[in-house]
Amino acid sequence: MGFLDIKQATKSYGAVQVLQETNISIEEGEFLVLVGPSGCGKSTLLNMIAGLEGVTTGDISVRGRSMNGVKPADRNIAMVFQSYALYPNMTVRGNISFGMEMHGIAKPERAKRIDQVADLLQITHLLDRKPGQLSGGQRQRVAMGRALVREPDIFLFDEPLSNLDAKLRVDMRTEIKKLHQKLGTTIVYVTHDQIEALTLSTRIAVMYGGFVQQLGTPKEIYDNPANMFVAGFMGSPSMNLFPAKVVSLNGKPAAEVALADSTKAAIPFASDQLSSSLGRDIILGIRPEAITDLDGADRNSRAIHVVETPVEVTEPAGSDTFVVSQISGKDVTARFRADVAVNAGDVYPFAFNMEKAVVFDPQSENRIA
Template sequence: MGFLDIRNVTKSYGQVEVLHRVDIAVEEGEFLVLVGPSGCGKSTLLNMIAGLEGITGGEIAIKGRVVNGVHPSKRNIAMVFQSYALYPNMTVGQNMTFGLEMHGVPKPARDRALADVAKLLQIDHLLDRKPGQLSGGQRQRVAMGRALVRNPDVFLFDEPLSNLDAKLRVDMRTEIKKLHQKLKTTIVYVTHDQIEAMTLSTRIAVMNRGHVQQLGTPKEIYDTPANLFVATFMGSPAMNIIPARVVMQDGVPHASVTDAEGTPRMLRFSQAAMAAWEGKDILLGIRPEAITDPEGADRKSGNIQSLPNRVTVTEPAGADTFVTMTLGGRDAIARMRADAPVAAGERYEFAVNMEKAVAFDPATELRIGG
């Protein structure tokens, strides 16, 4: 049993079911991120935890207490919204302590909580200002501070950084991570940004069309995606998905993929179990960083395979160069060192780390091998 338990939860609007039997146990102090495209059900699930949406089926429990039907104010949760939702006519200090005042917390206790949280968030010099006098990042800190002073059991964040510019978003991401490491609070955080999900979470629930596609650590989600949706949604650039066929050479399974000229190229699998797919078509999944130049290949890997192919496009990106080629009739991206000697139109000897390769069943789109 978790600190926050979501058990077999469904949500319907009329005859349309939008959340399908969601099961997630969140441990105390965990940072769970719900990630997925718009309309996947992540915000609906967050609102159900908060009590802002009713539960059609299943149970949600906080610290062992089932909260189905319990008013939001009685759940001891705090929510940080995308829009900040600050009262424009109140000062920063008043915004942060208003909830405590409504719950009948005495003024000395409110003042202590305000001082502690304002110092933690480095906004103690802003307490007498109005929200209209603050930057976007400062408003977000105030919204977080209003949640923190409550000392709730669970913090809920609904896309809190999406209104910020790119640099501020990165800065605030770091601040939220540091805050969680310091306070060890239990957080459920909704975002459509997979970079936010990877960097902030202790675990990720990848959602699509009302289903949890995979629940796991960032490393599990990234390295061993459960299906094609997770593989292509998580990661930037996305995982390369290459049509291939499993063939045996010297008793060892290989992926046969065609290069830019249509010539078959053999890439040896690290997983002996792929022999069971001999003669069958698969979809080979390889992250861009697992295709690189020979000098930049992972020296710890025991299975670096050579792949000669023609370069289509090169895209310098500062610390990296992204190189596009054709594999299996599709574009595939390699992530290479900034000074890798590659040029569009030339043939190049790529190095593929097949220890990092995964395979998918084209019919079910599930990862082969569990």
């Protein structure tokens, strides 16, 4: 049994089931991120944990106590909203204090907690200002402070950084991670941003169509995606996915692909796992950083194989150059070193690290190797 247990939980609105049967067990101190595109059910699940939405079937429990039918105010759960939800007529101090007042916490204790949290979040100098006088990042800190002073069992974050500009999002991501490491709090965090999910979490639940597609650590999700949706959704740029056929090359299984100049190339797999699948159509998945210029390839890999193919587009990105070619009719992105002299139209050697390749079934889209 975990600290927070979600057991066979579903949510329906009339005949429409928006959250399919969901099972997640969260340990105390974990940082779980629910990630997925809009409409996948992640915010619905967060609202069910908070008590803002009821559970249609199944159960959600905290510390072994079922939350079904328990009012939000009685759950000892604090939520940080996307919109901050601050009272505009109250000062920062008043906003942070309000929830504690409602829970009957004595004034001296309230003052002590406010000072502690304001110092932690570096907003002491803002305590007498009103929300209209604050920047977006400062408002987000106040919203977090209001949650922290309650000392809840669980913190829920509902896309808290989506209203911030790109640089501030990165800064606040770092602050939230530092906060979690310092306090060891249990956090469930919703986002559609897979970079947020990978950088913040101890575990990720990737959601799509009301289902949890995969639950695992960031490394497990990134390196070993369970299906093509997870492979394509997680990572920036996303994993390359293109058709291939399993063939034999020197007695070993290889992925046969079509190049842009109408020739074919066979790229040997790193293992013999697909030896019994000769002739089978597959989808080959390989991340951009596993397709490089030859000098930039992983020197520790024993499965680097070179394919010469025409370059379609180059995209300089400062520390790297992304190089796009076409393989089996799909744009395939490689990550080259920044100083590699490569131009559109060149026929260039691409080094594939097949130790990093994964294989999916084209029909079920589930991973097979």
